[in-house]
Amino acid sequence: MFSENVLTAKDQHLLEASTASASRRRGPAVAVAALAALAGAALLTISPMLAASPTGVTRVGTDIPATAMDEAVGPDNNSPALVADPGDSRFVVMANRLDGPDFSCALQLSGDGGGSWIPANPVPKLPKGAEKCYAPEAAFDRSGRLYYLFVGLAGGGNQPMGAFLTSSVDRGRTFSTPRKVLGPLNFSVRMAVDPAVGRSGRIHLVWVHASSPPAAGFAPVPNPILAAYSDDSGATFSRPVTVSDPTRDMVVAPALTLGPGHAVQVAYYDLGNDARDYQGVEGPTWDGRWSVVSTTSLDGGRHFGRGVVVDDAIVPVERVMLIFTMPPPSLVAGRRLLCAAWTDARYGDADALGRCSHDGGRRWDGVRRLNDDRKGTGARQYLPRLALAPGGRLDALFLDRRNDPFNRLYDTYYTFSTDGGRRFAASRKLDSAPSNSTKGSQYAGVAANGQYEFGSRLGLLSRRHSVVAAWPDTRNSNGHAQDVFATRVDLAGGTRPRWSALIGVALVAVGVVLLVRSRRRQPMDRGEA
């Protein structure tokens, strides 16, 4: 017999072993509880990205004018680029080009996510030496600073005399004095901002550098595509690096986009042996093939890898109006997904074609037609624009003449893919009135004499369950003027419950309860000892 207050050494040993065992049992319990709560929190964080895939277009909004008409002047508004403030998606800007009555540039602002537009004046006074503002680009940094980049033109031949950067910190009300960021002989300047690098973002520029002053086209020497970046809001830029492969002589029309992990993606045309278009001399449409080439920088723009051929069987549709304003391929980058689109006559008439890569640009899927009309009807589909929604949906916009047997009137069509560009939904017409492809400024150069300028890009802004689209529109033109019209498209899927969020909440709750219970049991354990 022994008193209940007296423990033998054996009992003591057994009790210590039991306590240690309980502690060991609680250790994993605490860890599991914490892990559950953390997993729940993580699920809550990413749940907006896991929303259901769209099943189709639910509503095409009323198309509205985003630019102002003045028939007495006859402005040719085209080439819209849509960009949203990363900190407030209601603030959207549209930078656009004017090809008539003279070259110019413009900026429109929207405070309701692209539902309505008012004008801004980003360049109230041209920089010294510049006579015109042209080919604008727009981008936001992380702080909401709006950058507006343009090329200054001078002289009777509208020679670029530099690229200039101005910015606004008050949502487009005022702009800084434009700063020259590139000298003359630099063409097709593109801009994008990686908001996650540096103090407020890294500005990337990509352009074609001419080795000597070009005339209608480039001189027959290599004129490479270069890139540089700025981490100080454009005050200084890095030393330019070469983007295009040195073995490719005739490279033009770069497209720039930024991918996850600060990847800088560039796509460009390699015209092969097409010196006719490259030099802008007279002659029929080139009967050879062009290529689209993509290249990537994985170190934030310091170096670019060797180019990968996206497609090398591109059949030109017509002569290039001006090699400096040639529409670039459209390029988008997501998580391992990279897609490019261009206009191509390989099936007998102009189609909007595209290819996607699912390994970051190393290998590319087969070519896809974005337009879903019958092949070979003669109806043109052209100027495709791609955009990637936060959930991974690939959106595409293009101009389409399928509804006019005379192949002159065009509508603007939209389609999307939820499987990374393998299949596309039925094309959907967005405008309420067609436009006339023979209204606009006519090109006067020998290379493409008489062709109508309709710009080098369409505007497409992808959101989780909607897109904003913008295109050149001539419905209200009595002469040669062009407006830009815009509309919003809603996609199904936005109202479905986010199960991931509910699971996240449940996991957090379970984790917290387990933690609290484990905490409450500790004093009892000590008392037993």
Add this chain to the structure above:
Amino acid sequence: MRRLSFRAAAVVVAVAVAGAGCSSTQATRAPLPPPPQVVHVTIDDHHYAYDTTIHAGRTVFVGHNVGRATHTILLYAVGDDLPPVNVQIHGDKRHQVEGFAGTRVKPGATNSFAVDLVPKQRYYMLDFDRDSDNKIFALDGLDSEFRTR
């Protein structure tokens, strides 16, 4: 040690949950751009109906055609030396004015155009489409004018 790990786990969870709930902390920024002025114009076969209190600046005219024929809203910027629009349109001596902007609207349809209106400027609004008798609608009531504020 046990207490420390419990507290550490609790702090990590709290921070993570708080982070999940505050995914977009927005800095104070300038006000959003205002929407443009929108002027709704209802068009029947003999009349434009709209609020003529119109301010200068970006303005979107939205034409709603409730008539039976296709109609046009055409704006003309005119000087103060010109007579009232109904006098001008019905008069023997018409002054030449240059078209500013406009849109054509089919019956039952809506169409719009945008303009940047000048302060204190006078504008005619006219329809030069023709009816079945080949008479312009402007002579049959589709004539109007306004002056911007």
